[in-house]
Amino acid sequence: xxxxxxxxxxxxxxxxxxxxxxxxxxxxxxxxxxxxxxxxxxxxxxxxxxxxxxxxxxxxxxxxxxxxxxxxxxxxxxxxxxxxxxxxxxxxxxxxxxxxxxxxxxxxxxxxxxxxxxxxxxxxxxxxxxxxxxxxxxxxxxxxxxxxxxxxxxxxxxxxxxxxxxxxxxxxxxxxxxxxxxxxxxxxxxxxxxxxxxxxxxxxxxxxxxxxxxxxxxxxxxxxxxxxxxxxxxxxxxxxxxxxxxxxxxxxxxxxxxxxxxxxxxxxxxxxxxxxxxxxxxxxxxxxxxxxxxxxxxxxxxxxxxxxxxx
Ligand SMILES: NC(=O)c1ccc[n+]([C@@H]2O[C@H](COP(=O)([O-])OP(=O)(O)OC[C@H]3O[C@@H](n4cnc5c(N)ncnc54)[C@H](O)[C@@H]3O)[C@@H](O)[C@H]2O)c1
Numbered sequence: 177x178x179x180x181x182x183x184x185x186x187x188x189x190x191x192x193x194x195x196x197x198x199x200x201x202x203x204x205x206x207x208x209x210x211x212x213x214x215x216x217x218x219x220x221x222x223x224x225x226x227x228x229x230x231x232x233x234x235x236x237x238x239x240x241x242x243x244x245x246x247x248x249x250x251x252x253x254x255x256x257x258x259x260x261x262x263x264x265x266x267x268x269x270x271x272x273x274x275x276x277x278x279x280x281x282x283x284x285x286x287x288x289x290x291x292x293x294x295x296x297x298x299x300x301x302x303x304x305x306x307x308x309x310x311x312x313x314x315x316x317x318x319x320x321x322x323x324x325x326x327x328x329x330x331x332x333x334x335x336x337x338x339x340x341x342x343x344x345x346x347x348x349x350x351x352x353x354x355x356x357x358x359x360x361x362x363x364x365x366x367x368x369x370x371x372x373x374x375x376x377x378x379x380x381x382x383x384x385x386x387x388x389x390x391x392x393x394x395x396x397x398x399x400x401x402x403x404x405x406x407x408x409x410x411x412x413x414x415x416x417x418x419x420x421x422x423x424x425x426x427x428x429x430x431x432x433x434x435x436x437x438x439x440x441x442x443x444x445x446x447x448x449x450x451x452x453x454x455x456x457x458x459x460x461x462x463x464x465x466x467x468x469x470x471x472x473x474x475x476x477x478x479x480x481x482x483x484x485x486x487x
Contacts, residue, residue, distance in 0.1 A: 184381040184481075188463070189456035190430070190440055198433040200344070202227035205274035207266065209233045209257050209322055210286030212240035214400030215350070215424050219283050222425025223432075224250055231270040233257070234286070257286045257318030267325045278333050281432055282326035283348045284319040284372075289402050292362045307364075315368030323347060323375055327386070334387040336485045342387025344435045348428060349376055351394035351441060356459055369394070373441060373460065380439030381476070385485040391431045392441035393454075395424050417446030423453025430454070 206223050210216040212234035223230045224247040233255040234240045240252035251273045255266045270279050293307035326347045334342040354362070355369035372392050379390045396419040399408050412418070424444045431437050439461075444454045462468040479487055 184384075184439055186439075186461040186463070187436075189458035190434070190437055190442065192427075192430060192442065192450065192452050192455050196426070196429055196433055198226050198429055200435070201429070201433055203229070203275065204280040205229040205231070205270065205276070205278060206281035206283065207231045207233055207270050207279060207322075207326075208283040208285055209255065209266075209318070211283075212236040212243060212252070214402060215395060215398055215421055216283070216285040217243060218421030218425040219285060219428050220250060221247065222422075222429055223281075224248070226429065228281070229274060231266065231273060233263075233266050257284075257322060258313050260321055263318075263321045263325055267329055271329065278343065279326075279329045279345075280343065281346050281348070282322060283350070283428065284322040284326075285350045286318055287315045287350060287368070287402075289362075289365050292364050294363045295361050309364065311364040311368055315365070316371045319349060319372065319375065323349070323379070327379070327388070330388045331386040331485075336385050338384055338387065344389070345387060346389040346391065346432055347379070347383075348431060349373075349390070349392045351392045353394060353396050353443075355392070355394050355441070356457075376439065376441070377460070381481045382485055383438065389431075389435070389438040391437060391439065393424060393427050393431070393444060394441050395419055395444040396446060398424065398444070417448050419444045419446055420453060426452065427454035 206228050208216050208219045208230060211220045211232035213236060220230050220232055220243060230250045232240050232243055232250055232252045235256055237254055244250050244252040253266050253269050255262045257263060267279065271277055288311060290311060298304040330345040334345065349372040351372040352369040354366045355373050359366050376390050376392050383390050397411055397416055398419045398421055427442045427444050431442065440456055441460055442454050443457050447453055
């Protein structure tokens with residue numbers, strides 16, 4: 177079996193110091209969920225600056241419409257990502273908005289953080305109550321709906337047989353430091369962010385059948401509305417250097433502009449860890465661990481990638 181039949185080859189970490197060449201992005205169409213604020217807004221701004229048509233999918237109508245007015249080539253579409261019908265409408269409207277009728281890039285960014293009731297103690301005298309799992313609903317279920325619809329549109333546009341005519345498409349899932357680090361006291365949020373890597377690992381070997389790619393962006397702390405001002409102040413006060421929305425935007429452009437990047441997670445870091453503000457920590461392939469490579473080979477033996485997309 178050739179490595180291309182595997183659909184995935186690890187070439188080592190992405191070199192994020194190389195100059196960006198974004199000329200392939202102009203005129204493409206993207207969806208950014210949670211695009212009205214914070215990091216999502218950063219992805220929208222970075223894409224719009226490159227001439228990408230961007231659909232801003234968000235619950236926040238005021239901010240979404242404001243952004244649409246400010247940025248040429250963008251359209252706000254109200255969407256609650258936890259509601260399937262909202263997302264099907266989002267994709268339909270995005271396809272109509274696209275000058276070519278095609279959707280090229282999808283960024284599943286909508287996400288929340290809240291006090292974790294799975295972790296919290298109910299008290300000695302209390303029967304534990306059913307925990308609120310809204311972090312799972314938004315961060316995982318919403319992202320799975322987005323991933324399903326992204327693949328659907330990419331397959332519809334490109335077919336299931338690799339050919340040079342297939343136009344590059346890419347799904348980008350949003351992880352976090354919590355997608356690979358120990359973050360005490362927040363099992364739901366951590367589960368939801370590890371899950372983004374899980375989705376990526378499940379899709380990266382077969383995405384080539386429909387001319388596609390799937391990657392993760394994992395931001396370090398970035399000052400947005402996801403935590404309170406007090407929480408961010410506390411993090412800053414203990415000496416943590418934040419990452420920036422702008423660097424997150426550049427990490428997205430890196431992924432989308434280089435069509436060889438598939439199956440990677442880029443960490444949007446403090447500048448002390450990378451001059452660019454983002455880097456590939458190369459945690460997704462267990463580089464150098466021959467035993468894990470061997471186990472991975474056995475994992476796909478019962479349904480090898482070369483058998484086709486749907487087996
Ligand atoms: N800010 C950080 O430090 C940080 C670090 C790592 C990962 N992240 C991740 O980045 C993503 C964006 O976070 P942020 O910091 O920009 O947060 P934010 O709260 O500033 O912005 C989130 C946006 O998502 C929207 N949103 C929330 N729920 C939605 C839903 N169900 N449907 C549609 N839109 C919805 C909100 O209206 C808001 O516009 C999240 O997935 C988050 O987990 C953030």
